[in-house]
Amino acid sequence: MDKLLNLLDKNCRLTNEQLAVMLDEPVSKVAAAIENYEAQGIIRGYKAAIDWDKTDREYVIARIEIRVIPMRDHGFDEIARTIYSFDEVETCYLMSGGYDLAVTVSGKSFKDVALFVSQKLAPIDAVQSTATHFVLKKYKERGVLLAEKERDMREDAVL
Amino acid sequence: MMDYDSLLSKKVMEIKPSGIRRFFDIASEMDNVISLGVGEPNFRTPWAIRHAGIQSLEKGHTWYTANAGLAELREEIAKYLDRRFQIRYDSKKEVLVTVGGSEAIDLMIRACVNPGDEVLIPEPCFVAYSPIASLTNATVVPIETKAEDGFRLTAKALREKITPRTKLLVLPFPNNPTGAVMHREHLEEIAQVLRDTNILVLSDEIYAELTFGGRDHVSIASLPGMWERTVVVSGFSKAFAMTGWRLGYAAGPAPIMKQMTKVHQFAIMCAPTTSQHAAVEALRSCEEEVVNMREEYDMRRHFIVDGLNKLGLTCFDPEGAFYVFPSIQSTGLSSEDFCQKLLHAQRVAVVPGNSFGESGEGFVRISYAYSIEHLMEALKRIEAFLKTL
Numbered sequence: 001m002d003k004l005l006n007l008l009d010k011n012c013r014l015t016n017e018q019l020a021v022m023l024d025e026p027v028s029k030v031a032a033a034i035e036n037y038e039a040q041g042i043i044r045g046y047k048a049a050i051d052w053d054k055t056d057r058e059y060v061i062a063r064i065e066i067r068v069i070p071m072r073d074h075g076f077d078e079i080a081r082t083i084y085s086f087d088e089v090e091t092c093y094l095m096s097g098g099y100d101l102a103v104t105v106s107g108k109s110f111k112d113v114a115l116f117v118s119q120k121l122a123p124i125d126a127v128q129s130t131a132t133h134f135v136l137k138k139y140k141e142r143g144v145l146l147a148e149k150e151r152d153m154r155e156d157a158v159l
Numbered sequence: 160m161m162d163y164d165s166l167l168s169k170k171v172m173e174i175k176p177s178g179i180r181r182f183f184d185i186a187s188e189m190d191n192v193i194s195l196g197v198g199e200p201n202f203r204t205p206w207a208i209r210h211a212g213i214q215s216l217e218k219g220h221t222w223y224t225a226n227a228g229l230a231e232l233r234e235e236i237a238k239y240l241d242r243r244f245q246i247r248y249d250s251k252k253e254v255l256v257t258v259g260g261s262e263a264i265d266l267m268i269r270a271c272v273n274p275g276d277e278v279l280i281p282e283p284c285f286v287a288y289s290p291i292a293s294l295t296n297a298t299v300v301p302i303e304t305k306a307e308d309g310f311r312l313t314a315k316a317l318r319e320k321i322t323p324r325t326k327l328l329v330l331p332f333p334n335n336p337t338g339a340v341m342h343r344e345h346l347e348e349i350a351q352v353l354r355d356t357n358i359l360v361l362s363d364e365i366y367a368e369l370t371f372g373g374r375d376h377v378s379i380a381s382l383p384g385m386w387e388r389t390v391v392v393s394g395f396s397k398a399f400a401m402t403g404w405r406l407g408y409a410a411g412p413a414p415i416m417k418q419m420t421k422v423h424q425f426a427i428m429c430a431p432t433t434s435q436h437a438a439v440e441a442l443r444s445c446e447e448e449v450v451n452m453r454e455e456y457d458m459r460r461h462f463i464v465d466g467l468n469k470l471g472l473t474c475f476d477p478e479g480a481f482y483v484f485p486s487i488q489s490t491g492l493s494s495e496d497f498c499q500k501l502l503h504a505q506r507v508a509v510v511p512g513n514s515f516g517e518s519g520e521g522f523v524r525i526s527y528a529y530s531i532e533h534l535m536e537a538l539k540r541i542e543a544f545l546k547t548l
Contacts, residue, residue, distance in 0.1 A: 003454070011531065021465040022458040022531070152194075152201065152529075156183035157402075158286060159198040159335065 004033055005042070010143075012046040049144040058108040061090070061135045064117060065099040067128040076100065079126045088116050099131070110134060174290045178514035182498060186508040193537050194508040195525045198335065200400040200481070202455075204437075205448040208399060211440035212433045220432055226424040228256025228408070229435045235442040236408050244367065244378040246391065252413040255420050256430045256438075260365040260394035260407035265291050266419040267361045267390045267409060268327070272297045276326035281312045282516025283484070284331045285363065289516075297326070303518040306475055306486065310339035314348040321352070327359045330379060333366035336515045336524035337484040338477020340370055343377045350382045359415075360389040365407070366480040368398035368449050371457045374478065380411075387412055390419075395434075397480075398449055399441045404434040456481050459527040459534060466538040467525070470545055481528045484512065488521045490548055498523060504547060505540040 003023055007014060016034070020027040037043040052059040068079045076094055080101060084092040091104040103121075107113040117132050139147040164172070179196070186192045203209075227233065230250070237250040248254050257263040264287055272278060274296035280288050282301045289299045302320050304310045312330070330349070332341040341349070353360065360379060367376040380389040394407025407430075409419060423429075463483055464474050472485035487497045494511035501507050512519030527534060 003458070007458070014531075018462065022462045024461050152197075152533075154197050154199060154201070156180075156187065156194075156196065157198065158177045158179045158183075 004030065005037070008043070049142060051138070051146045053138070059106060060108065060110055060113055061104055061106045062113045063133045063135065064103045064105055064121070065131040066101040066103060066121070068100045068126045069128050071126065074126065082124060083121065086116070086120060170294055174293065177286050179286065179510050182508065182510060186502060189502070189506060192502070192506045192508055193533065193540065195529065195537050196508045196510050197526055197528060199402040199528060200397065200452065201528050201530065202400040202452055204399065204401050204404070205445050207444055208401065208437045208441045212437035215433055215436035220436060222432065224429045224432050224435055226429050227254070227420050228430055229439070232256055232435050232439050235439055236410065239442045240391070240410060244376065244381055246378050246380045246386065246410070248410045249413070253410055253416055255409045255416055255423060256435060257407045257409060257423065258427055258430050259396065259405045260363065260392050261287055262423070262427065263392040263394070263407050263409035264288065264361065264363060266422050267392060268292050268297070269295055269422055270415060270418040271327055271359055273326070275324065277322060277324045279317070279320055279325060279328045281329065281331065283310070283336055283512060283519035283522070284329070284515055285335045286515060288329045288331070298324070301516055301518070304337070304339070305518070309475055310334060310337035310484070311341055311345050312349060314352050317349060317352050321356065321358070325356070325358050327361060328353070329361045329363065331363040333370055333376065333479025335366065335480050336482050336510070336512065336519065338480050338482050340478035341377070342374070346377055346379045346382055350379060350385050353388065354384045358388065360385065362389050362391050364391055364393045366397050367393060369453060369456060369481060370479045371453070371460060372478055376479070390415055395438050395441055399445060400452065401437070401441065404431070404437060406430055406434040406438050456527065459531060462531060463525065463527045463534055466534070470538070470542055481526055483525045483527065484522050485525065486522055490545070494520055494523055501541065501544050505544040507537050507540045507544070
């Protein structure tokens, strides 16, 4: 029932009744499928797509490229766990290519983030180097446009 | 002072302006209007198609093509019609590339009709057939289709309108504005009536890729004895979300296509070259995108039909295109009044059903070529409007 996941991915506030109508399925089946996805850990949560820049929240994010040295009994997963356990870390990915972990970190200010990197991230034994890139503007996040509102540009034609 | 009224063609001046246009004009003067009036996909043309258009420009393909269209494109159209609908055409003599399906409709009617011929037009329908037929001095004979028949053309209704002067039947299914679809058995009934006559068929299949419920579109040209009397008109606008590219085609017996091509070459020369190159790509590689768009429309269709029915605006289940045609008779208002009041009270623009023929009175056309969020908001406003009646 991939269509259900696609619908929830775009708008998780659709009610089970609405989803059932759109998929032409009984509500009970949709409810059961969602429960099952949750139980299996396929659906991990439901979040709103918020443009914090439009609020008064002080919010700075940085993308940090981290090179690590995996050691015996202390592979990438363990190092990643150490890093993603910090509340400041919003995303943490293992990467192919020139560095190993891509981490998104948020804080109230540039200084906050810089202190996090120097005091918490860099001192970790396995961390070999970090490169911090601050986000200046978000245009699009998880498929949602942030920089502008999607506009219907169709004009009226008679047909 | 020029007296334009006495100078201009009487025939043209007699054509009534479209009721839809008038409505759009009112709506465009108002703020915060949410429209359910647009008759084109909200999807962008798939990237591969746009890219093919860009590439053709980069390569400098900026000349006219052959009058009938790029040979490559005509071949792809012939292959596509065979693959999808089992109708076979010789791409060299039986396929013509046009500026949208609309031009193909115009050509077919002009190529076939003599003054005084009768043209049968099932209504409600797309607004272009009747004015074009009138320009050829044809007598337009509407055939009313009814909600209780699923807005399909029935053999009985057809038979009642046939006279010795009947030249042409327009068959507009899947239908704008009703969403009605003719299944094979319904078409067979119509074919039975036509087989013993000399009546030609203009089968407007522009919405052929938008049929729902797992049922593929059937072309009347694929039924025995019908190919030789039918011109199939279609295009890229709806299936591939290519409305602005203005590209369509007609396919039919060579003697008809020959005359249509003649009018086309004098009036148009050829369809836009860039669009033709893009369309080759559409037919070669975009089947998956078409399926995805159809599935998306299908979800919206369920959503809007359910929503309107719950509000008491009963809809029959539309099986094709991207329109629903709910009855507004429970409100006691005429189609025009309903639309005017809804627009002024809640700023929702829908199109009065009678714009598509008198038999559309008591209905409105709602397009669901919009996002679910847009449809939700519109339904909310319609609900608020109905409460005030």
